[in-house]
Amino acid sequence: MNSTEKIELERLACKARMAALTGTYKAKSGHPGGSLSAADIFTYLYFKEMNVDAKNPDDPDRDRFVLSKGHGCPSLYAVLALKGYFPIDEMDKLRHVGAMLQGHPDMKGTPGIDMSSGSLGQGASAACGMAAAAKLDGKKYRVYSVLGDGECEEGQVWEAAMFASHYKLDNLCFIVDNNGLQIDGRVEDVAGLCMLKEKFEAFGFGATEIDGHSFEELESAFKAARECKDKPFVIIAKTVKGRGVSFMENQVGWHGVAPNEEQYKQAMAELEAQLKASEEA
Amino acid sequence: MAEIVNKATRESFGLALCELAKTNEDIVVLDADLSGSTKTGIFAKQFPERFFNCGIAEGNMMSVAAGLAACGKIPFAATFAMFATGRAYEQIRNSIAYPKLNVKIAGSHAGISVGEDGATHQCCEDIALMKTLPGMAIINPADHWEMTAAVKAAVEYEGPVYLRLGRLAVDSFNDPENYTFEFGKGITLHEGSDITVIASGIIVKDALDAVRELEAQGISARLINIHTIKPIDEEIIVKAAKETGRIVTIEEHSVIGGLGDSVSDVTSRRRPVPVTKIGIQDRFGYSGPAKELLKLFGLCKENIAKQITEIVKGS
Numbered sequence: 001m002n003s004t005e006k007i008e009l010e011r012l013a014c015k016a017r018m019a020a021l022t023g024t025y026k027a028k029s030g031h032p033g034g035s036l037s038a039a040d041i042f043t044y045l046y047f048k049e050m051n052v053d054a055k056n057p058d059d060p061d062r063d064r065f066v067l068s069k070g071h072g073c074p075s076l077y078a079v080l081a082l083k084g085y086f087p088i089d090e091m092d093k094l095r096h097v098g099a100m101l102q103g104h105p106d107m108k109g110t111p112g113i114d115m116s117s118g119s120l121g122q123g124a125s126a127a128c129g130m131a132a133a134a135k136l137d138g139k140k141y142r143v144y145s146v147l148g149d150g151e152c153e154e155g156q157v158w159e160a161a162m163f164a165s166h167y168k169l170d171n172l173c174f175i176v177d178n179n180g181l182q183i184d185g186r187v188e189d190v191a192g193l194c195m196l197k198e199k200f201e202a203f204g205f206g207a208t209e210i211d212g213h214s215f216e217e218l219e220s221a222f223k224a225a226r227e228c229k230d231k232p233f234v235i236i237a238k239t240v241k242g243r244g245v246s247f248m249e250n251q252v253g254w255h256g257v258a259p260n261e262e263q264y265k266q267a268m269a270e271l272e273a274q275l276k277a278s279e280e281a
Numbered sequence: 282m283a284e285i286v287n288k289a290t291r292e293s294f295g296l297a298l299c300e301l302a303k304t305n306e307d308i309v310v311l312d313a314d315l316s317g318s319t320k321t322g323i324f325a326k327q328f329p330e331r332f333f334n335c336g337i338a339e340g341n342m343m344s345v346a347a348g349l350a351a352c353g354k355i356p357f358a359a360t361f362a363m364f365a366t367g368r369a370y371e372q373i374r375n376s377i378a379y380p381k382l383n384v385k386i387a388g389s390h391a392g393i394s395v396g397e398d399g400a401t402h403q404c405c406e407d408i409a410l411m412k413t414l415p416g417m418a419i420i421n422p423a424d425h426w427e428m429t430a431a432v433k434a435a436v437e438y439e440g441p442v443y444l445r446l447g448r449l450a451v452d453s454f455n456d457p458e459n460y461t462f463e464f465g466k467g468i469t470l471h472e473g474s475d476i477t478v479i480a481s482g483i484i485v486k487d488a489l490d491a492v493r494e495l496e497a498q499g500i501s502a503r504l505i506n507i508h509t510i511k512p513i514d515e516e517i518i519v520k521a522a523k524e525t526g527r528i529v530t531i532e533e534h535s536v537i538g539g540l541g542d543s544v545s546d547v548t549s550r551r552r553p554v555p556v557t558k559i560g561i562q563d564r565f566g567y568s569g570p571a572k573e574l575l576k577l578f579g580l581c582k583e584n585i586a587k588q589i590t591e592i593v594k595g596s
Contacts, residue, residue, distance in 0.1 A: 066348075119375040122375055125342075126348035129356075130352050133351075136309065159338035159340060160341050166336075
């Protein structure tokens with residue numbers, strides 16, 4: 001990845017964070033923390049990794065994406081809008097009555113959303129079904145799914161992992177947004193979940209652990225995922241919840257609370273400054 | 282008179298799936314380690330590449346089926362009714378029903394006729410659970426021929442379907458020569474004017490035997506077979522309410538949330554008449570041979586005839 005590409009991705013991710021916060025602020029509800037932690041992953045997937053065309057969102061040969069941690073959707077919606085699936089001003093109506101953008105992803109109402117999700121654990125399994133369908137049809141498309149680390153407390157994630165490994169779904173890639181926090185506190189304090197990479201490896205996955213905010217590391221991790229044969233792959237992406245907004249970073253309280261006007265203004269000012277800095281770079 | 286086929290509807294289901302899969306390559310089947318019991322094993326043998334044993338993980342199976350459907354497949358996800366609609370209820374709701382994905386859920390060993398396995402496996406709440414889900418169709422076939430036709434109808438129907446399968450072998454009563462399955466339409470099996478009996482599933486045969494016997498005793502009971510519980514055939518129910526003035530429903534399911542409640546819902550809105558519900562009365566079952574249990578719970582020809590007689594004579 002050259003520096004121009006990297007700067008462009010950083011700028012897109014920054015814009016996605018701003019749109020996600022705007023949507024959440026105007027909705028007076030939503031999940032900024034986990035949305036900001038996964039924004040770089042969504043940006044990389046849609047602008048570098050996945051074979052998708054916003055003008056043809058139902059292309060049967062497209063790569064699929066399932067946001068298993070459905071509550072992180074504000075920044076996914078923003079990335080989809082930046083990619084051209086729908087106008088960015090849809091973000092202003094996020095979670096409003098009659099809006100296209102629901103509180104959690106709705107595949108029937110939003111172009112670019114491949115699977116409805118929000119109930120934790122289920123998206124991982126649905127992604128397995130999609131990968132299995134590609135194999136049955138002899139198609140080349142790949143399936144990506146972002147999971148939360150807290151979400152990995154759901155038994156269904158491991159049922160899905162068992163299935164993916166048993167059916168050798170090497171066209172499937174899970175990305176765990178490993179920000180270390182969930183609603184009730186630190187993931188390791190709530191239920192003692194640890195050693196995610198080793199757990200997935202024990203379930204038969206190829207795995208790597210990276211900095212989920214480094215586009216270079218994302219690039220090499222996705223390359224490793226594509227090169228992994230006969231088994232599914234997982235990227236444990238170490239991230240910072242609330243990434244990009246100083247007072248939200250690593251704060252449990254920002255899991256599911258919208259910013260007030262003052263907080264919103266401050267957050268936007270910080271992100272504007274980051275955008276400007278990357279423009280000057 | 283057509284030849285009587287004695288077969289469990291789960292077996293008719295397994296055979297029908299294989300037949301349809303020969304010409305429809307989109308059909309895929311998932312099971313959760315019960316393929317010998319749900320009879321999807323028949324399909325697995327013929328079409329191993331299109332069969333996914335998910336192991337004992339029903340929740341995952343339902344969401345995997347959703348993913349397959351989202352990519353154009355027509356998945357049949359089979360397990361016991363208890364584990365499909367009970368354990369995996371939320372996966373069915375959020376992964377399948379909410380996005381209206383084209384998944385067919387096959388719940389086998391429904392009702393108390395599971396028999397010896399007892400209460401933990403006797404699911405008498407499956408129809409109630411599935412009925413509450415927006416857009417979920419529910420089909421409860423009565424015999425071999427009806428199941429054969431229902432599986433085909435489920436494939437042709439675009440959207441989620443819950444198909445109820447029985448463990449117990451039952452005699453067929455439909456004649457394949459002149460039987461037609463119309464999704465969402467009830468079938469009048471016997472004409473009558475004193476009372477209407479509305480039944481569903483493997484208990485329809487007992488109801489048919491009962492109304493035939495009653496005819497000889499001078500009681501004219503109409504019998505309607507409702508194979509599609511949702512969407513229910515409102516017109517056939519309203520017509521029966523108008524013409525006979527009273528209704529008895531019969532189901533191998535809780536009287537709470539089942540066929541009887543669907544019928545009562547129609548009559549209370551459109552033609553209020555007394556509705557008596559024969560079924561499982563807000564209780565769990567217990568172990569025992571299936572046929573004995575059906576008798577003990579009043580789901581037999583004798584009890585159906587007795588109840589109808591009491592209602593007709595008592596009025």
